[in-house]
Amino acid sequence: MQMIHFLRPIVFLSVLLLAAPGVQAETADERAVARELAKALTRATGELGNVTLASAVPALAGPKAELAVSEVDFDPRSRRFTAMVASGGEKMQVAGRFVVVQRVPVLRQRVASGDEIRAADVQWIEMETARMSGDIIDSAGDVVGMAAKRDLMAGQPIRGRDLTRPVMVAKGAMVTMVFRSQFMSLTATGRAIEGGGRGDVIQVMNLQSKKTVYATVTGPNQAIVGAGGAPVASN
Template sequence: MPAADGSRRSVPVPAVSQLYPPVNGISLRRAVEITGPFITLGDLFHGLPGKNEAVVARAPYPGEQSVLNARWLEQAVRAHGIEWRPNSSLAQVVVTRPGETVPLSVIEEALKAPLVALGAPERMTIELTSSRTPLSVAPGAEFRIRVSGETYDPQTRRFSAVLEVPAGAPDARRVQVSGRFSDTRDIPVLARRLGRGHVIRIEDIDFVSMKVETLPSGVITDVSDLLGKEPRNVVREGEPVRRSELLRPEVVRRNAVVTMELSMPGLNVTAKGRALESGADGDVIRVMNLASRQVVNATVVDPSRVIVAPPSSAAAAPARSPDADRASDPAVDPSRVDSGP
């Protein structure tokens, strides 16, 4: 049969157990499910002599129900010239309207554009703090939301607005909401668990959106600060990475045999040496000349080569502070350390 809003719906004839005993041939339904925005006499009664399509009330909001008591029902049917009395003062009809709850993510997305227009940041996380009223639409309907009356305080980062769902519908629900927002940022994280000895590459990196205000101190926020680094220990996937958890990858390993190069005007000298400590590219480490047993400072160039500074600059070169895990060899006699080549 056609509904009051122009759509068509099917109202099945209920079983006897769902009806109160008839009065004057008219039976009252105990419960009914409404799909449209209005309740008609035909929704409430079985066996009416016509006027089934007469609208008597608005239907509940989607996802809710209402109870029509005996007094209200008697007045509603008599207003349309039909003689009927309930056979009990306890008679009632439970009217239910099915609904689908609007996801919180859809509500937050609808709020973002109006708040950004008021000056809120484009990247933010919204937290609703006031409304406990769920917003629902008819099953299968679009989640159309209209936002109005929005306010925004940049100091407290709080906002308020009125939501209309479904937007433009004759039975739309309007709900006042308020909340607060936080700035968010995409933070680089490891896509899988990595440990010592693995140089981080672009394929090892993923991103997660996080509130800026909740980021721990020292967390890396620029992907370039992850690339080419090595975990100091095991770093778990999906979690922010602190700078203290990373190392520059070792190029020269401790005790490795390397070529020592010394260049001066008119003089190029090479010698074999042993690295007394590990070092990354560009680190200054101590290297012992295997022939003279002298220990000098040298700059790491590649896994097999270091550059020894000329005597005048080597003496002035600041001592490197290696990481705790790249300690010097305690077997070297400090009295034999020389700043010359």
């Protein structure tokens, strides 16, 4: 079995290879040990990851700030490791798993169907990379400004199929249209023949001329005619 050794190698105990899934760090000392192990393995492998301990860790003999990790033996295939952790002049052997994680945006609170997601609605969590599907969003830029297709719960990974562009102009709504050319800018009121989100090109009927034009949606019930080469069409 190919191993990656750091400092002096330690032989894996066979029981570790057959061990049940690890336990989450619960005490302050366990969390401190898990953090230091994760830092050491992240530095060595270049992978952002979290540590799950194979068993509970006894109380530390010294201050958490003086923790030192050494003699790490890591198997990249099983993701299992053993290491020595020094605290207050005493050493203990610790075993567990190191899994690669990725930061993904989630919602701070529930967002109802149709509501637009704002930057303040988003926070970040770390998720095991192996458990991520291709549809889970890992960029806040793909979330902020979008609308929920269904009610979305707080703290859950967001999938691309959960989002849509928010409707800025509803079908039949009154729309403020701005006509722009090289020489002038005019404003008129129209009625939306179809709905659309920001950037969509929709048909709007000019209430004064009764002509239908193509307009680019720029905001709530607002659109520009002639921008971006949007053609003007007659009824």
